[in-house]
Amino acid sequence: MRLAPRVPYKETIHIKCKVGWIKARCEDLSLFGIKFRYINGESCEHHEWVKLKLRINNRSTVFRGRIYRKEDKRAVVLFNEEDRTLSDLLGGFFTETIKRSGKCPYCKARISPESLDCPNCHMPLDFTRVDLIQALRRIKVGDIIAGKLPEEVRGKVCEEKTDFIGSCKKMREVFDLIRRFASTDYPVLILGETGTGKELTAKAIHERSIRKDGPFLAINCGAIPKELLEAELFGYEKGAFTGADRKRAGKIELADGGTLFLDEIGDLPFPLQVKLLRFLEDYTFDRIGGNRSQKADVRIIAATNKDIEELVREGRFREDLYYRLKVLSIKLPPLREREDDIVLMAKYFLEKFKREQGRDIEGFTDDAMELIKNYAWPGNVRELINVIKKAVVMTDKRFIDSGDLDINSSFVSKNVSGKRLFDLKEHMERLERELVEKAFRITGGNVSRMSSMLGVSRPTVYKLIEKYGLI
Numbered sequence: 072m073r074l075a076p077r078v079p080y081k082e083t084i085h086i087k088c089k090v091g092w093i094k095a096r097c098e099d100l101s102l103f104g105i106k107f108r109y110i111n112g113e114s115c116e117h118h119e120w121v122k123l124k125l126r127i128n129n130r131s132t133v134f135r136g137r138i139y140r141k142e143d144k145r146a147v148v149l150f151n152e153e154d155r156t157l158s159d160l161l162g163g164f165f166t167e168t169i170k171r172s173g174k175c176p177y178c179k180a181r182i183s184p185e186s187l188d189c190p191n192c193h194m195p196l197d198f199t200r201v202d203l204i205q206a207l208r209r210i211k212v213g214d215i216i217a218g219k220l221p222e223e224v225r226g227k228v229c230e231e232k233t234d235f236i237g238s239c240k241k242m243r244e245v246f247d248l249i250r251r252f253a254s255t256d257y258p259v260l261i262l263g264e265t266g267t268g269k270e271l272t273a274k275a276i277h278e279r280s281i282r283k284d285g286p287f288l289a290i291n292c293g294a295i296p297k298e299l300l301e302a303e304l305f306g307y308e309k310g311a312f313t314g315a316d317r318k319r320a321g322k323i324e325l326a327d328g329g330t331l332f333l334d335e336i337g338d339l340p341f342p343l344q345v346k347l348l349r350f351l352e353d354y355t356f357d358r359i360g361g362n363r364s365q366k367a368d369v370r371i372i373a374a375t376n377k378d379i380e381e382l383v384r385e386g387r388f389r390e391d392l393y394y395r396l397k398v399l400s401i402k403l404p405p406l407r408e409r410e411d412d413i414v415l416m417a418k419y420f421l422e423k424f425k426r427e428q429g430r431d432i433e434g435f436t437d438d439a440m441e442l443i444k445n446y447a448w449p450g451n452v453r454e455l456i457n458v459i460k461k462a463v464v465m466t467d468k469r470f471i472d473s474g475d476l477d478i479n480s481s482f483v484s485k486n487v488s489g490k491r492l493f494d495l496k497e498h499m500e501r502l503e504r505e506l507v508e509k510a511f512r513i514t515g516g517n518v519s520r521m522s523s524m525l526g527v528s529r530p531t532v533y534k535l536i537e538k539y540g541l542i
């Protein structure tokens with residue numbers, strides 16, 4: 072997203088679209104577009120090309136642009152004008168309005184009417200310069216101002232947002248990365264076990280980024296059949312395949328101006344990995360059956376709960392794509408490694424659900440609290456939420472007891488259920504099975520290669536193959 076300064080502009084504007092001329096009330100004017108609310112019940116179509124009539128310095132001025140629908144009654148138009156036209160039509164108006172406001176539009180520091188640059192963040196403020204308009208249109212936010220902005224405007228801290236909870240050291244580090252990454256426009260890779268909050272993290276980055284007014288779309292690469300995934304991502308032209316009776320935009324196109332969250336990226340089929348890499352290189356893509364490349368201004372955030380480095384080593388995930396994605400990456404800790412956060416969250420969700428369900432529950436018994444602390448939470452935060460929600464529904468008591476918590480007792484540590492959480496033998500065996508299975512897959516069951524790969528003798532390989540029922 073671009074560094075477009077905004078100025079207040081609460082005027083009525085006229086828009087020429089398919090329906091004819093319609094009226095709207097402007098909410099926000101930036102150098103590159105305008106945000107408004109329709110007022111007479113009429114509206115334009117999403118992605119429609121339109122003309123806009125605005126009064127700038129008491130002169131009626133016409134801009135061409137494209138509609139991006141936000142809500143029923145709200146939309147933005149991104150101007151489709153040359154840099155020179157924008158600086159001629161809007162440059163003087165922006166420079167004057169911003170100077171009159173006395174505040175830098177980027178960092179909100181005080182500026183004097185003579186300032187050509189902001190004394191605090193050093194951004195140039197003379198918008199009549201075509202070279203500045205050109206630069207602002209091409210440079211991404213993270214390239215030039217990340218790190219230079221004063222702390223207080225670098226984005227709100229995550230902890231302040233409701234429902235994203237964490238106070239342990241590992242989560243504070245995660246929140247710090249979210250804030251840092253939100254101020255750039257590069258792809259992000261989020262890693263973590265199931266239910267650790269990967270999607271929540273992606274949304275938090277989007278909401279704190281300059282794209283926050285654009286769409287946030289998600290697609291689960293593992294849940295959509297391979298044959299449909301390409302159409303879902305890139306869209307298709309009419310007649311591209313049997314049944315394609317009209318053209319359809321893919322998620323990449325629909326996320327224009329916003330963020331696309333690619334969940335379970337490890338499941339993205341190889342040919343689509345190539346296409347995604349190309350998109351990340353120059354932000355162009357082709358619809359299926361299309362013969363003209365298109366551009367989309369989309370930030371990609373990808374996530375996986377798989378060991379992606381392992382997928383790369385096994386040749387199932389492209390190394391070049393992995394290196395492109397992993398530049399900014401966040402590893403979410405499993406819930407069992409979040410110290411007191413488990414208790415904090417348990418109490419938070421109890422409050423939330425008892426209020427939602429109008430239940431008069433006072434808290435957890437000591438036993439229940441012990442269980443909550445000692446359980447390994449293999450399904451992480453999602454599991455914690457579900458267990459507490461169910462307990463609130465099912466209990467008849469004023470305190471939730473350990474019996475009300477519907478959890479898998481084999482994941483509870485010794486002091487609660489008598490079983491060991493860190494049973495070494497059990498864990499070693501699982502690890503052994505995983506490694507043997509992997510070696511078997513990679514070598515296609517070749518015993519000599521497995522023996523050198525695993526560093527054990529051939530007879531041992533035979534024994535292991537038999538032990539784990541691989542043939």
Ligand SMILES: Nc1ncnc2c1ncn2[C@@H]1O[C@H](COP(=O)(O)OP(=O)(O)OP(=O)(O)O)[C@@H](O)[C@H]1O
Pocket residue numbers: 234235236237263264265266267268269270271272334376452453456
């Ligand atoms: N730190 C947190 N504070 C509060 N709620 C959280 C937190 N982390 C996750 N959640 C909640 O837990 C649920 C699961 O989170 P999310 O869907 O983001 O996990 P995920 O890592 O994407 O899981 P999966 O790998 O299964 O797709 C969601 O309801 C989310 O809002």
Ligand SMILES: [Mg+2]
Pocket residue numbers: 269270334
């Ligand atoms: Mg998810």
